[in-house]
Amino acid sequence: MRRALVLAATLLAAAGCGGDDETPTLAELEKRYICPTCQTTLELSNSPIADRMRAFIRERIAAGDSASEIEEALVDNFGEGVLAAPPKEGFNLLAWVLPLLGAAIAVGVLAVALVRWSRSRPEPGLSRPASANGPALDPELESKIDEELGRFDE
Amino acid sequence: MARRGKLILQAAAVLVVVLLVVLLGWRVAEQEEGRGLDDALRRGERPPPPALIFEALDGEGEISLADYRGKAVVLNFWASWCEPCKNEAPMLEEAWQRYRDEGLVVLGVDAQDFRTDARRFVERYDLTYPMAFDGNGKSLGRFGNTGFPETWFVGRDGRLVGEHFKGPFTQEQLEENVRVALDTPLR
Numbered sequence: 001m002r003r004a005l006v007l008a009a010t011l012l013a014a015a016g017c018g019g020d021d022e023t024p025t026l027a028e029l030e031k032r033y034i035c036p037t038c039q040t041t042l043e044l045s046n047s048p049i050a051d052r053m054r055a056f057i058r059e060r061i062a063a064g065d066s067a068s069e070i071e072e073a074l075v076d077n078f079g080e081g082v083l084a085a086p087p088k089e090g091f092n093l094l095a096w097v098l099p100l101l102g103a104a105i106a107v108g109v110l111a112v113a114l115v116r117w118s119r120s121r122p123e124p125g126l127s128r129p130a131s132a133n134g135p136a137l138d139p140e141l142e143s144k145i146d147e148e149l150g151r152f153d154e
Numbered sequence: 155m156a157r158r159g160k161l162i163l164q165a166a167a168v169l170v171v172v173l174l175v176v177l178l179g180w181r182v183a184e185q186e187e188g189r190g191l192d193d194a195l196r197r198g199e200r201p202p203p204p205a206l207i208f209e210a211l212d213g214e215g216e217i218s219l220a221d222y223r224g225k226a227v228v229l230n231f232w233a234s235w236c237e238p239c240k241n242e243a244p245m246l247e248e249a250w251q252r253y254r255d256e257g258l259v260v261l262g263v264d265a266q267d268f269r270t271d272a273r274r275f276v277e278r279y280d281l282t283y284p285m286a287f288d289g290n291g292k293s294l295g296r297f298g299n300t301g302f303p304e305t306w307f308v309g310r311d312g313r314l315v316g317e318h319f320k321g322p323f324t325q326e327q328l329e330e331n332v333r334v335a336l337d338t339p340l341r
Binding site for chain 1: 233235236266267268269271289290291292
């Protein structure tokens with residue numbers, strides 16, 4: 001379990017970095033931020049504030065700001081709600097970890113259920129089918145039937 | 155032991171579900187609070203406005219409606235990118251200048267906007283009434299606002315009064331509602 005959590009944290013950290021040191025483009029950043037009036041990413045919005053936010057991002061890129069500096073400025077102004085994906089820190093980390101944890105638990109439960117199901121199945125050759133279609137008969141009942149049939153033959 | 159573990163897991167699952175339901179309920183209740191204000195005013199009721207604390211647009215401290223208890227308040231939600239807000243701003247400034255001695259406060263709430271743009275707007279229209287800033291626009295949902303501009307009036311007793319304007323108002327409508335707010339007795 002601990003190993004799985006460490007792996008998840010490592011994957012998240014790896015996903016979190018990369019790209020921020022390079023000069024960002026408007027097309028990249030438009031996907032990361034939400035237009036506060038229409039609640040869609042900037043790339044999908046034509047509202048006045050989305051246009052203004054695009055202009056702001058363009059200005060900051062031209063001024064040589066990094067992606068993280070631009071993000072900091074937008075969050076300072078509009079709050080964390082402007083982020084299309086929650087930041088990978090603090091309480092928000094739950095939003096990233098919980099789906100992974102949920103998927104891991106689901107896989108575990110499924111694996112346990114499959115193992116139990118396969119163990120509960122009778123092994124071929126050990127069962128004693130009384131008929132082609134039905135379950136095995138009670139031995140006592142079976143001997144009684146044999147006895148009656150024998151009497152009938154007499 | 156296995157049975158105890160199973161019970162703990164079940165209890166944890168139930169707890170998570172209960173927490174999610176509570177969170178959902180809280181969110182829905184918060185949205186309903188805003189929708190209810192407009193309906194209540196239409197029915198002639200006088201609900202109290204949501205208790206909110208805003209950051210002052212000039213960066214100097216905080217502003218709360220509770221600070222203006224005993225005064226009549228025109229609460230105007232605006233944004234620098236909103237066209238009708240440009241026509242309303244001079245009317246609001248004029249009302250503030252004319253009625254402030256009688257106990258009127260005009261409180262502008264700039265929402266879903268850049269602080270710098272809002273400050274430029276204030277300078278451009280020479281606005282001197284108090285200005286609050288709500289960048290993420292959280293207050294809009296609490297009031298049930300759906301666009302810009304929107305204007306509410308608060309009586310001297312701290313309760314909403316008059317009309318709620320979803321969109322621009324006329325000079326006459328502003329005067330009429332300011333009068334209603336100022337004439338509200340202080341309870």
